[in-house]
Amino acid sequence: MPELPEVETIVRDLRPHLSGRRLEAVRSLNPLVLRHPEPERFVAGVTGAEVRSVGRRGKFIRIGLESAELLVVHLGMSGTLTLEEPDVQVRPHTHLRLELAGGGELRFRDPRRFGRVLLGSEEELEAGGLLPRLGPEPLGAGFSSWVPPETVQSSLRTLKAVLLDQSVVAGCGNIYADEACFLARVRPTRRAAGLRPREWQRVVIALTVVLREAIRRRGTSFSDYRDGFGARGEAYESLMVYGRAGLPCVRCGSRLRGTRIAGRMTVYCARCQR
Ligand SMILES: [Zn+2]
Numbered sequence: 594m595p596e597l598p599e600v601e602t603i604v605r606d607l608r609p610h611l612s613g614r615r616l617e618a619v620r621s622l623n624p625l626v627l628r629h630p631e632p633e634r635f636v637a638g639v640t641g642a643e644v645r646s647v648g649r650r651g652k653f654i655r656i657g658l659e660s661a662e663l664l665v666v667h668l669g670m671s672g673t674l675t676l677e678e679p680d681v682q683v684r685p686h687t688h689l690r691l692e693l694a695g696g697g698e699l700r701f702r703d704p705r706r707f708g709r710v711l712l713g714s715e716e717e718l719e720a721g722g723l724l725p726r727l728g729p730e731p732l733g734a735g736f737s738s739w740v741p742p743e744t745v746q747s748s749l750r751t752l753k754a755v756l757l758d759q760s761v762v763a764g765c766g767n768i769y770a771d772e773a774c775f776l777a778r779v780r781p782t783r784r785a786a787g788l789r790p791r792e793w794q795r796v797v798i799a800l801t802v803v804l805r806e807a808i809r810r811r812g813t814s815f816s817d818y819r820d821g822f823g824a825r826g827e828a829y830e831s832l833m834v835y836g837r838a839g840l841p842c843v844r845c846g847s848r849l850r851g852t853r854i855a856g857r858m859t860v861y862c863a864r865c866q867r
Pocket of ligand 1: 862863
């Protein structure tokens with residue numbers, strides 16, 4: 594599933610190619626991925642609109658249009674948003690094709706269809722519950738001094754569950770939650786409220802380190818993730834714990850443990866992480 598580094602990579606890839614360009618036409622649209630508004634209004638809203646900005650908030654790609662509306666894309670589990678030449682064959686599960694003035698096509702593809710596409714003003718999308726309330730950006734200014742909110746301090750949830758909660762921290766998912774906990778030497782299975790301040794501090798720093806490193810490597814590709822041009826990321830080889838249950842810890846050599854937390858596979862080293 595694309596997390597902050599993968600979405601950020603796509604945004605950085607697409608930004609110079611989309612900014613200032615006009616969306617000429619909607620060449621195809623599967624209404625099943627369009628969560629808002631109705632297809633007719635969507636087509637009318639994007640056709641002829643100039644792209645003013647390409648940004649990210651959490652795992653949401655936000656394309657700002659001259660109408661001040663946002664074209665929002667969430668990649669879900671398996672989504673890709675790529676810039677293609679119009680004559681490149683359209684792959685199966687391509688749900689949206691936006692033709693760009695002057696050539697090129699923006700394509701949203703999503704085999705598992707957990708992704709979604711939205712169009713509207715920020716207020717409209719927030720009021721309709723279509724854009725969830727998100728916690729702070731881990732790569733934003735001031736995050737190094739972040740302390741968990743009261744809701745975390747008073748809950749019974751594990752550290753892993755808290756890190757996955759987008760309303761607590763935006764953009765972190767299964768991969769980087771496990772990686773950050775390993776780097777911070779804190780077990781993801783711990784009750785979050787029981788972490789000492791300096792343990793939180795280590796988790797916060799570790800999260801920014803693993804996210805920055807993954808962006809530098811252009812994201813982690815398992816099966817589906819691709820960057821804005823359709824290429825794989827390179828962060829997979831650098832993962833320390835994620836996907837490595839039963840394999841030796843890179844730090845101490847003991848066998849990494851795998852367990853399920855909040856329905857998600859979680860891997861950690863019982864010797865290195867406390
Ligand atoms: Zn270890």
